[in-house]
Every structure is written in C-alpha cells, then in structure tokens.
Amino acid sequence: MGAITLDKVEKWYGDLQVIKGIDLTIADGEFVVFVGPSGCGKSTLLRMIGGLEEISRGKLLIDGQDKTADPPSKRGLTMVFQSYALYPHMSVGENMGFSLKTAGAPKAEIKEKVDEAARVLKLEPYLDRRPKALSGGQRQRVAIGRSIVRDPTAFLFDEPLSNLDAALRVEMRYEIAKLHKTLARTMIYVTHDQVEAMTLADRIVVLEFGVIAQVGSPRELYERPANLFVAQFIGSPK
Ligand code: ADP
Ligand code: MG
Numbered sequence: 001m002g003a004i005t006l007d008k009v010e011k012w013y014g015d016l017q018v019i020k021g022i023d024l025t026i027a028d029g030e031f032v033v034f035v036g037p038s039g040c041g042k043s044t045l046l047r048m049i050g051g052l053e054e055i056s057r058g059k060l061l062i063d064g065q066d067k068t069a070d071p072p073s074k075r076g077l078t079m080v081f082q083s084y085a086l087y088p089h090m091s092v093g094e095n096m097g098f099s100l101k102t103a104g105a106p107k108a109e110i111k112e113k114v115d116e117a118a119r120v121l122k123l124e125p126y127l128d129r130r131p132k133a134l135s136g137g138q139r140q141r142v143a144i145g146r147s148i149v150r151d152p153t154a155f156l157f158d159e160p161l162s163n164l165d166a167a168l169r170v171e172m173r174y175e176i177a178k179l180h181k182t183l184a185r186t187m188i189y190v191t192h193d194q195v196e197a198m199t200l201a202d203r204i205v206v207l208e209f210g211v212i213a214q215v216g217s218p219r220e221l222y223e224r225p226a227n228l229f230v231a232q233f234i235g236s237p238k
Pocket of ligand 1: 013018036037038039040041042043044045
C-alpha cells in the first residue's frame with residue numbers, strides 16, 4: 001500500500017500549462033521531496049495527487065489502481081498544509097479525532113487512535129487544551145496528528161514548516177523524519193528549503209516550470225547534478 005504513480009500528468013489553467021507531462025513512480029514507504037523555485041508547480045502537483053486539483057491529462061495510480069477521477073476521500077491520502085486550520089472551539093484531542101467522528105467511528109476507537117497519535121507526537125499533556133494555548137510547533141503537531149489518526153496510505157505535506165521560526169523548523173524537521181521511521185508510510189513533501197529536502201528525502205524531485213529537471217537521492221543530485229539549474233538549486237559545486 002502507498003505506491004503512487006504519475007503517468008504523463010499535465011495541468012492546464014485555461015491556456016496556461018503549469019505541469020507538463022510528469023512521469024514518476026513513488027515506492028511504498030518512500031520519502032519523496034518536491035523542490036523548485038516559487039511558481040514551478042510543486043503545490044499544483046501535490047494537490048493533483050491529493051485530489052484537490054483536477055488532473056487535466058494523464059493518470060494517477062495508487063497501488064496500481066486508477067484514481068485519476070476519484071475524490072480526495074477515496075484516495076486514502078492525507079494533506080498537511082502550512083496553515084494548520086485547527087478548530088478553535090475544540091480541544092486538541094477533539095481536533096485530532098474530528099474526522100473519525102464525522103465518519104461515524106465508535107468513541108473507543110477514536111480515543112485509541114487519538115491517544116496513539118498523541119503519544120507519537122508527544123502531545124499527551126495537551127489533549128484537553130484549546131489550540132490557542134499551544135505554541136506554533138505544537139499546533140503543527142496537532143495538524144499532523146489529525147492526519148495520523150486517519151491511518152492514510154500516504155502523507156502529503158505542502159511546506160508544513162514555513163510558518164515556523166528557524167529553530168522550531170529544525171526541531172520539527174527531526175520530528176517528521178522520526179515520524180517517517182515510526183509509521184513507515186509514503187510521504188511526499190513540498191518545500192523550497194534545500195536543507196529540508198537534503199535531510200528528509202529518500203529521493204528529491206527537482207521541478208523546473210512544470211517539468212522534472214532531475215530525480216535522485218540527495219547524494220546523487222549533489223554529486224551529479226543533471227544541469228546548472230539543479231546544481232544551483234541544490235548548492236552543489238558544478
Ligand atoms: P509552487 O507551489 O511551486 O510555488 P504552484 O503550483 O502554486 O507553484 O503554481 C504553479 C503555477 O500555476 C504558477 O505559475 C501559478 O501562478 C499557477 N497557478 C496556480 N494555481 C492557479 C490557479 N488556480 N489558476 C491559474 N494559475 C494558477
Ligand atoms: Mg506552493
């Protein structure tokens with residue numbers, strides 16, 4: 001579970017083509033990071049995978065099943081954004097369990113899943129508090145916790161740390177790496193931060209205006225950048 005294939009995926013906004021025939025296979029459990037300059041199409045690509053943006057042409061397969069036209073709820077994926085949009089009137093625990101409650105899950109099951117996610121994210125002491133009583137980093141943890149309880153086959157992150165200050169960003173980066181080890185789930189992570197990309201990724205996908213400039217491990221990209229664009233982006237001495 002959790003293998004994702006993009007087959008000649010394109011995105012058009014009217015006459016403007018922003019994603020230009022992307023072919024990519026992501027293995028189950030892999031941590032893949034999309035990097036590239038602002039406006040190159042990272043969010044669009046991620047949102048097409050998550051189902052928040054229609055795929056204009058091409059196909060999306062999840063575990064070999066064609067999911068191109070499926071709504072987000074039928075893809076088994078979850079998205080974490082930089083703005084965490086927690087419900088202010090609910091406690092941390094209620095925020096984390098809300099999607100399960102909406103889906104009609106039994107109370108005991110919700111509690112079990114929320115407690116487990118809180119344990120993984122070290123949020124146990126905060127379960128009864130309101131989001132406004134938490135720090136930015138803790139709030140982002142709650143947003144991630146909300147995703148974990150849904151037991152997704154893959155996590156999609158769109159610049160989840162860019163609202164945090166530098167020190168917190170480093171701390172949360174380690175948390176996310178640890179989470180990937182613990183959960184062993186596919187993660188697709190968008191960032192424009194090279195350090196985040198280099199430290200988190202099994203493989204990095206460098207996007208350049210809607211096309212893939214290069215795909216490879218951080219080391220491959222650093223040692224053998226395919227062109228000057230990649231070299232400049234990764235910071236390697238080409
Ligand atoms: P990134 O996340 O890499 O910064 P985006 O995926 O947000 O880039 O945007 C890629 C391109 O698509 C940009 O040129 C952006 O202006 C354009 N774009 C994004 N969303 C829309 C939209 N809803 N309508 C028209 N153009 C859009
Ligand atoms: Mg973006």
